[in-house]
Amino acid sequence: MATSVSNSIDAGKKKPSVSREKLIEFYRLMYLSRTIDDREIMLKRQQKIFFQISSAGHEAIGVAAGLSMRPGYDWFVPYYRDRALCLANGLTADEMLLQSVGASDDPFSGGRQMPTHWSSPKLHIISTSSSTTTQLLHSVGCAEAGRYFSRHPETAAIPEGNSFDYRRFKDVSFHGDEVVFTSVGEGSTSQGEFWEALNTASNKKLPVLFCIEDNGYAISTPVEINTPGGNISNLVRNFPNFHFAEVDGTDAEASLNCFEEAVAYCRAGHGPAFVHAHCVRPYSHSLSDDEKLYRPVAEREAEAMRDPIQKLQMRLLREGILTAEEITALEHKVHAEVEAASERALAAALPEISSILKHVYSEDLNPTSESLQSEPQSTGHARTMADLINLCLRDELRRDPRILIYGEDVADASREETLKEIKGKGGVFKLTAGLQREFGKDRVFNSPLAEANIVGRAVGYAVRGIKPVVEIQFFDYIWPAMHQIRNELSLMRWRSNGTWDAPVVIRVPIGGYLTGGSIYHSQSGESIFTHIPGLRIIFPSNALDANGLLRTAIRSADPVLFLEHKRLYRETYGRAPYPGPDYMIPFGKAKIVREGNDMTLVTYGALVPRALQAAQRAEREHGIDVEIIDLRSLSPYDWEAIATSVRKTSRVIIAHEDMLSWGYGAEIAARISDELFEDLDAPVKRVAAMDTFVAYQPILEDVILPQPETILQAMVELKRY
Secondary structure: OOOEEEOOOEOOOOOOOOOHHHHHHHHHHHHHHHHHHHHHHHHHHOOOOOOOOOOOOOHHHHHHHHHHOOOOOOEEEOOOOOHHHHHHHOOOHHHHHHHHHOOOOOOOOOOOOOOOOOOEOOOOEOOOOOOOOHHHHHHHHHHHHHHHHHHOHHHHOOOOOOOOOHHHHOOOOOOOOOOEEEEEEHHHHHOHHHHHHHHHHHHHOOOEEEEEEEOOEEOOEEHHHHOHHHOOHHHHOOOOOOEEEEEEOOOHHHHHHHHHHHHHHHHOOOOOEEEEEEOOOOOOOOOOOOHHHOOOHHHHHHHHOOOHHHHHHHHHHHOOOOOHHHHHHHHHHHHHHHHHHHHHHHHOOOOOHHHOOOOOOOOOOOOOOHHHOOOOOOEEEEEOHHHHHHHHHHHHHHHOOOEEEEEOOOOOOOOHHHHHOOOOOOOOOOOOOOHHHHHOOOOEEEOOOOHHHHHHHHHHHHHOOOEEEEEOOOHHHOHHHHHHHHHHHOOHHHHOOOOOOOOOEEEEEEOOOOOOOOOOOOOOOHHHHHOOOOOEEEOOOOHHHHHHHHHHHHHOOOOEEEEEEHHHOOOOOOOEEEOOOOOOOOOOOOEEEEOOOOEEEEEOOOHHHHHHHHHHHHHHHHOOOEEEEEOOEEEOOOHHHHHHHHHHHOOEEEEEEEEOOOOHHHHHHHHHHHHOHHHOOOOOEEEEEOOOOOOOOHHHHHHHOOOHHHHHHHHHHHHOO
């Protein structure tokens, strides 16, 4: 366990003095950052841009970090106050101001994101979001991906041919000594994902440089309210393998020396670094905030004396590095540069309305294409859904060396040496059993018990070209990862205007009918996720579909939430022989599992076998001929299959396991009523769970969840119209 600690607030000052030329460039970049801030403030007050949040007071930190690292070689996962860092890395005033006005040519987002949301594949700056702290987990996954490629360089190759494979659109860049920079304000250290990121970086000795830009305020909340004792460095020093440093982030030379030392530690492979830089915030949090409401005059005046630009300017004058006239000339040149960039940005074309839906999903690979449909090459005996999911994962791990599988308990054994004497776990439902034995702990491994950690790291992996197939152990516990799924994973492509993407597969056991599953092992809730643009939602009901749809998910270029009903894992219903290593099913294509003429029943998941039972009784006991559609794919869903069937039968029931109110069936019912009203002979009917939670006692569970008898009753009632 190696931990390097620099306790001084002036860490780095003992290094040799910075050269004259570097100090002048340092000042130019700092002044350029501040001038762009001031130009944006003016434009906002003129109502020519729509938002402004400044990097004022953080300039010395940003320039120091940028000059200490290698743009396009190292990786950067910054936050919105890192303007100076991005300028030091090579971004320009033109690029920043194009985003300020929301221009079509905004290279960071195409007019989709607020100002100061950076992105540059060329410079390895991963798209920034407004969410605080989430990016720290991305940086961890990013570093893990770099390590993986360095250990297995052959995996970076792009496969030959025209196969349906996300790798064809993923250029991979990596270096054995690359470093990943990531940053947050001190207020963000209150978030759980901050600690989750430090945990994994520490455990894996990852080359991540965590920069805490501490200006003392999280909007209006002072640091002592966020952080016990008011100093985050005092709380994190026991993490092993870290280099720790605390520095005056308003001192240019001290900051540069501090970051150079931290980068060298990471680059040498010793582990992560933690730089706690104390800075100032001379402007309000943003132009939507007024710090005069919560900061007294004396405090603001004292802070103004520590402005990093003024401090460096005084040093340049005091040491005779530049004269007053030379500083004035430099500043005039910067003002002219920013003014010209501003004029060009204001004259730039705005985004076309037709661009709105572009990059919600991949334009390179279409997982709904009928060309993906293949015939199963059935061999052997009928197998369960659990078996065929395991076989699909095994096939894909053999085919694609970029696939990694991780989650809680998915490994056979984290202590690999014990596999000689134990059987191994391989998931609580045994769906990943044996995969670690065959492919090793580099490719199949356990994660911490932290769902946001699982998904957040997967985003970092995926932007680098790895295909993470991760598991959330139970759907009931997916909620800590919701922030990462909604605000990061599904948005990466759209918010970066197609320059970044994160095609992660999240496998999740879901649903009830378990007899004793109770509240926290029986939840549904798929409709919440179908409301997220950019995310594909798949929900198979049988072994063959699970195998083919999972293979499509793994090879596609979109993030996929793959829902696996726990009750169906080993059911007799839906078993099938192994279909071969290339069997695929396109997304958005429903399956008619029973043809009929009297009414249509639209369903999915565990309701499919229950609907079939009800339909058989309906025909036998009441002479009702029911057509059953298994959607299989919830987003996208097969509207044409639904419409064709409803036009034929003129009656429709939508059945799902989740609660009735605001459930998935409501959207389908509304669309049928809207677009197929003339074809209906009866109202659209829904069958679903009660609007409550799933109870432990089986007699309660049976009433709460829809049963074959419930579905049969709905069929009989609908036929009476």
